[in-house]
Amino acid sequence: MGESIAIIVIVLLLIVGSMVFYAKIKAASIGEKKSLFQELDVIKLSQVAYGLSEVQCSFAEVSDYGCIDILKFTYLSNLINTSSGKTYFYYRELFGTSKIYLKSINNTGGVTYYELYHNKRNSTGNSSTFMPTIIYNPITVHNTFGILTVVKYD
Amino acid sequence: MEIMGLIVIVVLLALSMFFVVIFKTTQPKKEIQKSFSDDQLASKFLITTLKTSAGCRDYTIESLIQDCATDRRISCNGVDSCEFVKNTTKVFVNETFVKYNSKYNFTIENLPTVNITFSDSCSPKNINRDLAWQPLTLYPHHGTVIVKIYICK
Numbered sequence: 001m002g003e004s005i006a007i008i009v010i011v012l013l014l015i016v017g018s019m020v021f022y023a024k025i026k027a028a029s030i031g032e033k034k035s036l037f038q039e040l041d042v043i044k045l046s047q048v049a050y051g052l053s054e055v056q057c058s059f060a061e062v063s064d065y066g067c068i069d070i071l072k073f074t075y076l077s078n079l080i081n082t083s084s085g086k087t088y089f090y091y092r093e094l095f096g097t098s099k100i101y102l103k104s105i106n107n108t109g110g111v112t113y114y115e116l117y118h119n120k121r122n123s124t125g126n127s128s129t130f131m132p133t134i135i136y137n138p139i140t141v142h143n144t145f146g147i148l149t150v151v152k153y154d
Numbered sequence: 155m156e157i158m159g160l161i162v163i164v165v166l167l168a169l170s171m172f173f174v175v176i177f178k179t180t181q182p183k184k185e186i187q188k189s190f191s192d193d194q195l196a197s198k199f200l201i202t203t204l205k206t207s208a209g210c211r212d213y214t215i216e217s218l219i220q221d222c223a224t225d226r227r228i229s230c231n232g233v234d235s236c237e238f239v240k241n242t243t244k245v246f247v248n249e250t251f252v253k254y255n256s257k258y259n260f261t262i263e264n265l266p267t268v269n270i271t272f273s274d275s276c277s278p279k280n281i282n283r284d285l286a287w288q289p290l291t292l293y294p295h296h297g298t299v300i301v302k303i304y305i306c307k
Contacts, residue, residue, distance in 0.1 A: 010160055014167060021171055025178065032184075039187035066201060105249045107208035107242040129191050132202040132250055143214070145206045145246050 038127055038154060046129045046150040049100050049116075052076075057136045067134040068146065070114070073102060077116045097121050099151040104135050104144050123153030192256070192305045196286035199250055200303055204288060208242045215239060216290060223265050224295045236268045247272050257306040264299045276306035 050066075054076050057067035080091045100116040128151040135146035204216040210230030213221075221228045222236040230238040243260065251258040257276040287302040 007160065011163075014163065018167060018171075021174075025174060028178070036184060036186065042187055043190050066198065067205075103249075105246065107210075107238075107245060109245045109249065111249070127187065129187060130250075130254060131191075131194055132199045134202050134205050141212075143205055143207045145202055145208065145249075147250060 038152070042127050042129050042150065042152045045095065045098055045100075045152050046131060046148075048094065049150050050131055050133065050148060055116075057134075064136075067136050067143075068102065068148070070102075070104070070135050070137050070144075071139070073114060073116065073135075077114065080117055091117060092119060095119065097123055097153040099149075099153075101149055102133075102135065103147040103149065105146065106144065120153055125154040126151050127154075128152065192284045195250075195256070196284045196303050196305050199246075200286045200288050200301060203243060203246055204290075204301065206242075206246075208238075210238055215242060219262060219265075219299055219301070220290055220292055222268065223290075223292055223297065223299045226267070236265065236270075240268060240270050243270065244272060251305075259302075259304040259306070261302050262299060263302065264297060276304060 053063060055068050055073045056063040056065065057069045058064065079087055095117050097119050099118045099120070101118075102114040102116065104112040104114065128149060130147050130149040133146045133148045135144040136142075137144065204219075205214055207214050210218065210228070213228060213230070213235075218228060218230070218235040218239050222234075222239055226234050226236060228235040228238075233241070239262070243262075247258065247260050250256075251260075251274065257274050259273040259276045260271065262270040284305045285302065287300055290299045290301065292298060
């Protein structure tokens with residue numbers, strides 16, 4: 001009788017141990033999947049921001065991919081940050097909880113920042129990516145070296 | 155006898171857990187974002203750098219490199235085109251790769267008088283993640299200048 005009870009207890013312990021082990025492995029796997037999807041989210045958002053037709057340079061009505069018109073960029077930034085209603089919600093749906101800004105660098109290392117969108121909410125972590133881009137100023141007709149940075153909040 | 159059966163079960167369970175742990179830890183971690191960023195970074199850095207008119211009248215870096223490789227007639231802010239290209243590309247490289255902790259090797263090959271190479275813990279012989287290069291013709295002069303960037307692991 002005592003032997004049987006001991007075996008049952010040991011088997012139960014083994015089952016519980018296996019379940020705990022399985023749960024740990026599963027949790028790690030879900031964590032990996034989560035970070036994978038976060039990475040994909042940042043990539044997707046960076047592509048959206050980089051190819052945003054509202055701010056792309058255009059010559060003879062043909063847009064130039066990889067070039068940002070700084071006048072369009074600052075105008076859109078004002079539009080998003082000062083408007084309410086439809087415009088704001090359109091871009092909030094497009095960008096979600098993120099920060100998108102442009103860094104303009106001149107040949108001496110002088111840096112100017114232009115923020116397009118910022119919505120942090122109650123996020124704790126973030127992941128970011130950046131891409132060099134040409135900043136075109138139609139008034140001076142000059143191209144400047146720029147870096148478009150996208151921070152996606154979790 | 156029952157004890158033997160239990161020992162066999164415990165050993166089998168331990169073995170299977172061991173294999174699962176080994177399998178999980180030896181799997182390479184997927185770095186989708188890093189790999190995607192590096193792929194994009196190399197080519198976009200080159201395109202942006204070459205098309206930038208970095209404060210020397212209307213000349214782009216591309217035309218300054220071509221001048222540096224041929225006549226060296228253009229002067230910007232008191233320095234010749236070669237020196238200007240070297241200083242400016244160094245600023246861009248610093249602001250892009252150094253600030254974001256990327257290992258890189260940037261070179262402009264076939265310049266007759268100056269050597270423009272910036273590198274951080276990375277050489278073309280190292281295992282590299284991504285390479286972008288752009289040949290620049292010197293027409294009507296002979297030759298081609300090659301601008302290269304490696305981004306290393």
